[in-house]
Amino acid sequence: MKCVVSQQKQFTATGLVMFLCLASTAATSASYTSPETIEGTRRIEAEGLIQLANSNKSLTIIDSRISSDRKLGYIPGSISLPDTDTSCESLARLIPQKSDSVAFYCNGPNCRRSDNAVVIAVDCGYTSIYWFRGGIEAWQANNYPLTK
């Protein structure tokens, strides 16, 4: 985005344009919302994740957030693998079979880390991918416990 104005313009105009640029940048980052669905994945809610954990013994739950977020509390039994570290290799170390069930979550619909992670997992050829889009936000709203 072009934010440079000529020096002949008034100072206030410069300030205004800069403000608009900053505001629009801020708006862009704040307005991010995950897509409703991601191809190749099954979307689940908090209740579904618990039912899945109880019925599917091989389920791996991956926390795609960075470690500082995880320190504030995570879903019991989940494994930390930030989206920035997610690759076919790192996934292979945690999930032996491509057909094994794996669930991803991050902080919530405004956090794009689980989106990134599931896209990578789809690309790596995993076939039983669950995407817990609601993440920590939905988990806490349902009064489920977090581990710290």
Added chain:
Amino acid sequence: MNARRRIKLGLSDKISLTVIAVGVLGLILVYYTSIYYRDIAYEHYQRTIQILAAIEIEELVNDLKSDTTDLAQAIEQQPGFLQHIADKNRQTLAQQLDNQFHQYFVTANIIDLSKLYVVDADFEFIAASNEGINTGTSTQLICPAFSHNANLRTGADRLQLVSGTCDHDGRPQFVLISPLGGLKPVGYVQIVADLTSSLQHLELALGMPVQFQLHNGEISYQSNDWAGLLGDKNHLPIEYNLATYNNENSVNIYLLADMSQFNQRVMSHRNWVMALATMVVAATVILILYILQSSTITPLSRIHKILDRLTLYGVTQDKETRVLFAQLLENIITLQKNRKQRFAAMILDLDNFEAVNQQLGHDAGTELLQHVGDRLSATLRGTDIVSWTGTDSPGHKLLPADTKTEYRATLARLGGDEFGMLLPTVETEQQAISVASRIIGSLNSNYTVNNQQVTLRCRIGVSIYPDHGQAAEELIRNADKAMFEARQSAVKYCIYNAKQL
């Protein structure tokens, strides 16, 4: 029998008293209005503080929930804890629960722990802490309804944290049930903590003294300065009832709000308004008295003095009577000018009075005059010629009630056979004619004086203020002229400048 003493008040006294009474009523109204509005403000403030207390309490309970959730984590993370549940290792579990009473959350005074329990996934009792409240039977849970209801849940709901308040032995307790062992719980820990200990933070959060009264009347906590401030008129007591989970028992939270600043403002405002009202009342009284004094009271008291000196009977100096009559008229003009009212002056001439005086003597003349006066009084009582300052005159109320004024007063003997009359409520010529006719009808008939029959013939000249003169002398002169006109035309009465009737 009427022994009651009458206090006689003049008009100015009455008006002043009325204004002062209205003023006092106004002050009382200001006083009670301020009390009423203060009470409304108090009520409103009480409600606000109750809402604030509810918010703060919710906040404190949420903090307690968060702290007990952390405690549940700490319990779960003790070495081998989950395995001990699986093995139903009751002794060790009890020991591990007891440990918590000597660790961070209790020793740092974050949670006032009452009891800890561990149950299995089906809410079957496994172990309880030995520390905390002694419940008699170790398997007897505090607030059993919580674990009972928690066990009724199915599916994913069984993973949810359950919390709330309940009553145990009259004391409100906070209860948290937290699952143990991740998404597939192997059991639950039930934490029971004393709620009132946590609520003590309300004192700091709201910045006012608090007292917690349990439903059995026991005071579980009160601020140090509570007793000193209770009953202080600047501290408003506020009650908040905290219902527990079962809604049967509760804790009453009392707060004392410092209203001194508010009261100070109300008082200063009220005093200011009352001072202003007093000044307005005083100013109104002074103003009314001044207006009355200048416009009415002064001429009326002068009239009264003149009336006392005017005489109808007996021998008086003609000149003096004329002067007095003129002065009377002058003062009446002053009075009527303020009221913008018309009135009539009359000169009455008894044609043959002097002849009677000479024939029968002065005593007979005086007697005849008394008859004339009586007839005039009888004739004119219904109107107001003779009642200038009598009981039915509009002006009389302005003089003190005990003022004595004879009816003869406005009928003045100006000369040997000439009388002056003032008719304050006669405003038109028509009214003057009517009054003059009645006077003549009454006077022009037989009198019995010294056992002799005497007949009088009288004539009347009328002038009307302000049409026939603005000044007293002018009015008298014009009435005189009208009277002469009547005599010359041989008619009984004549109105100045008017055609002979």
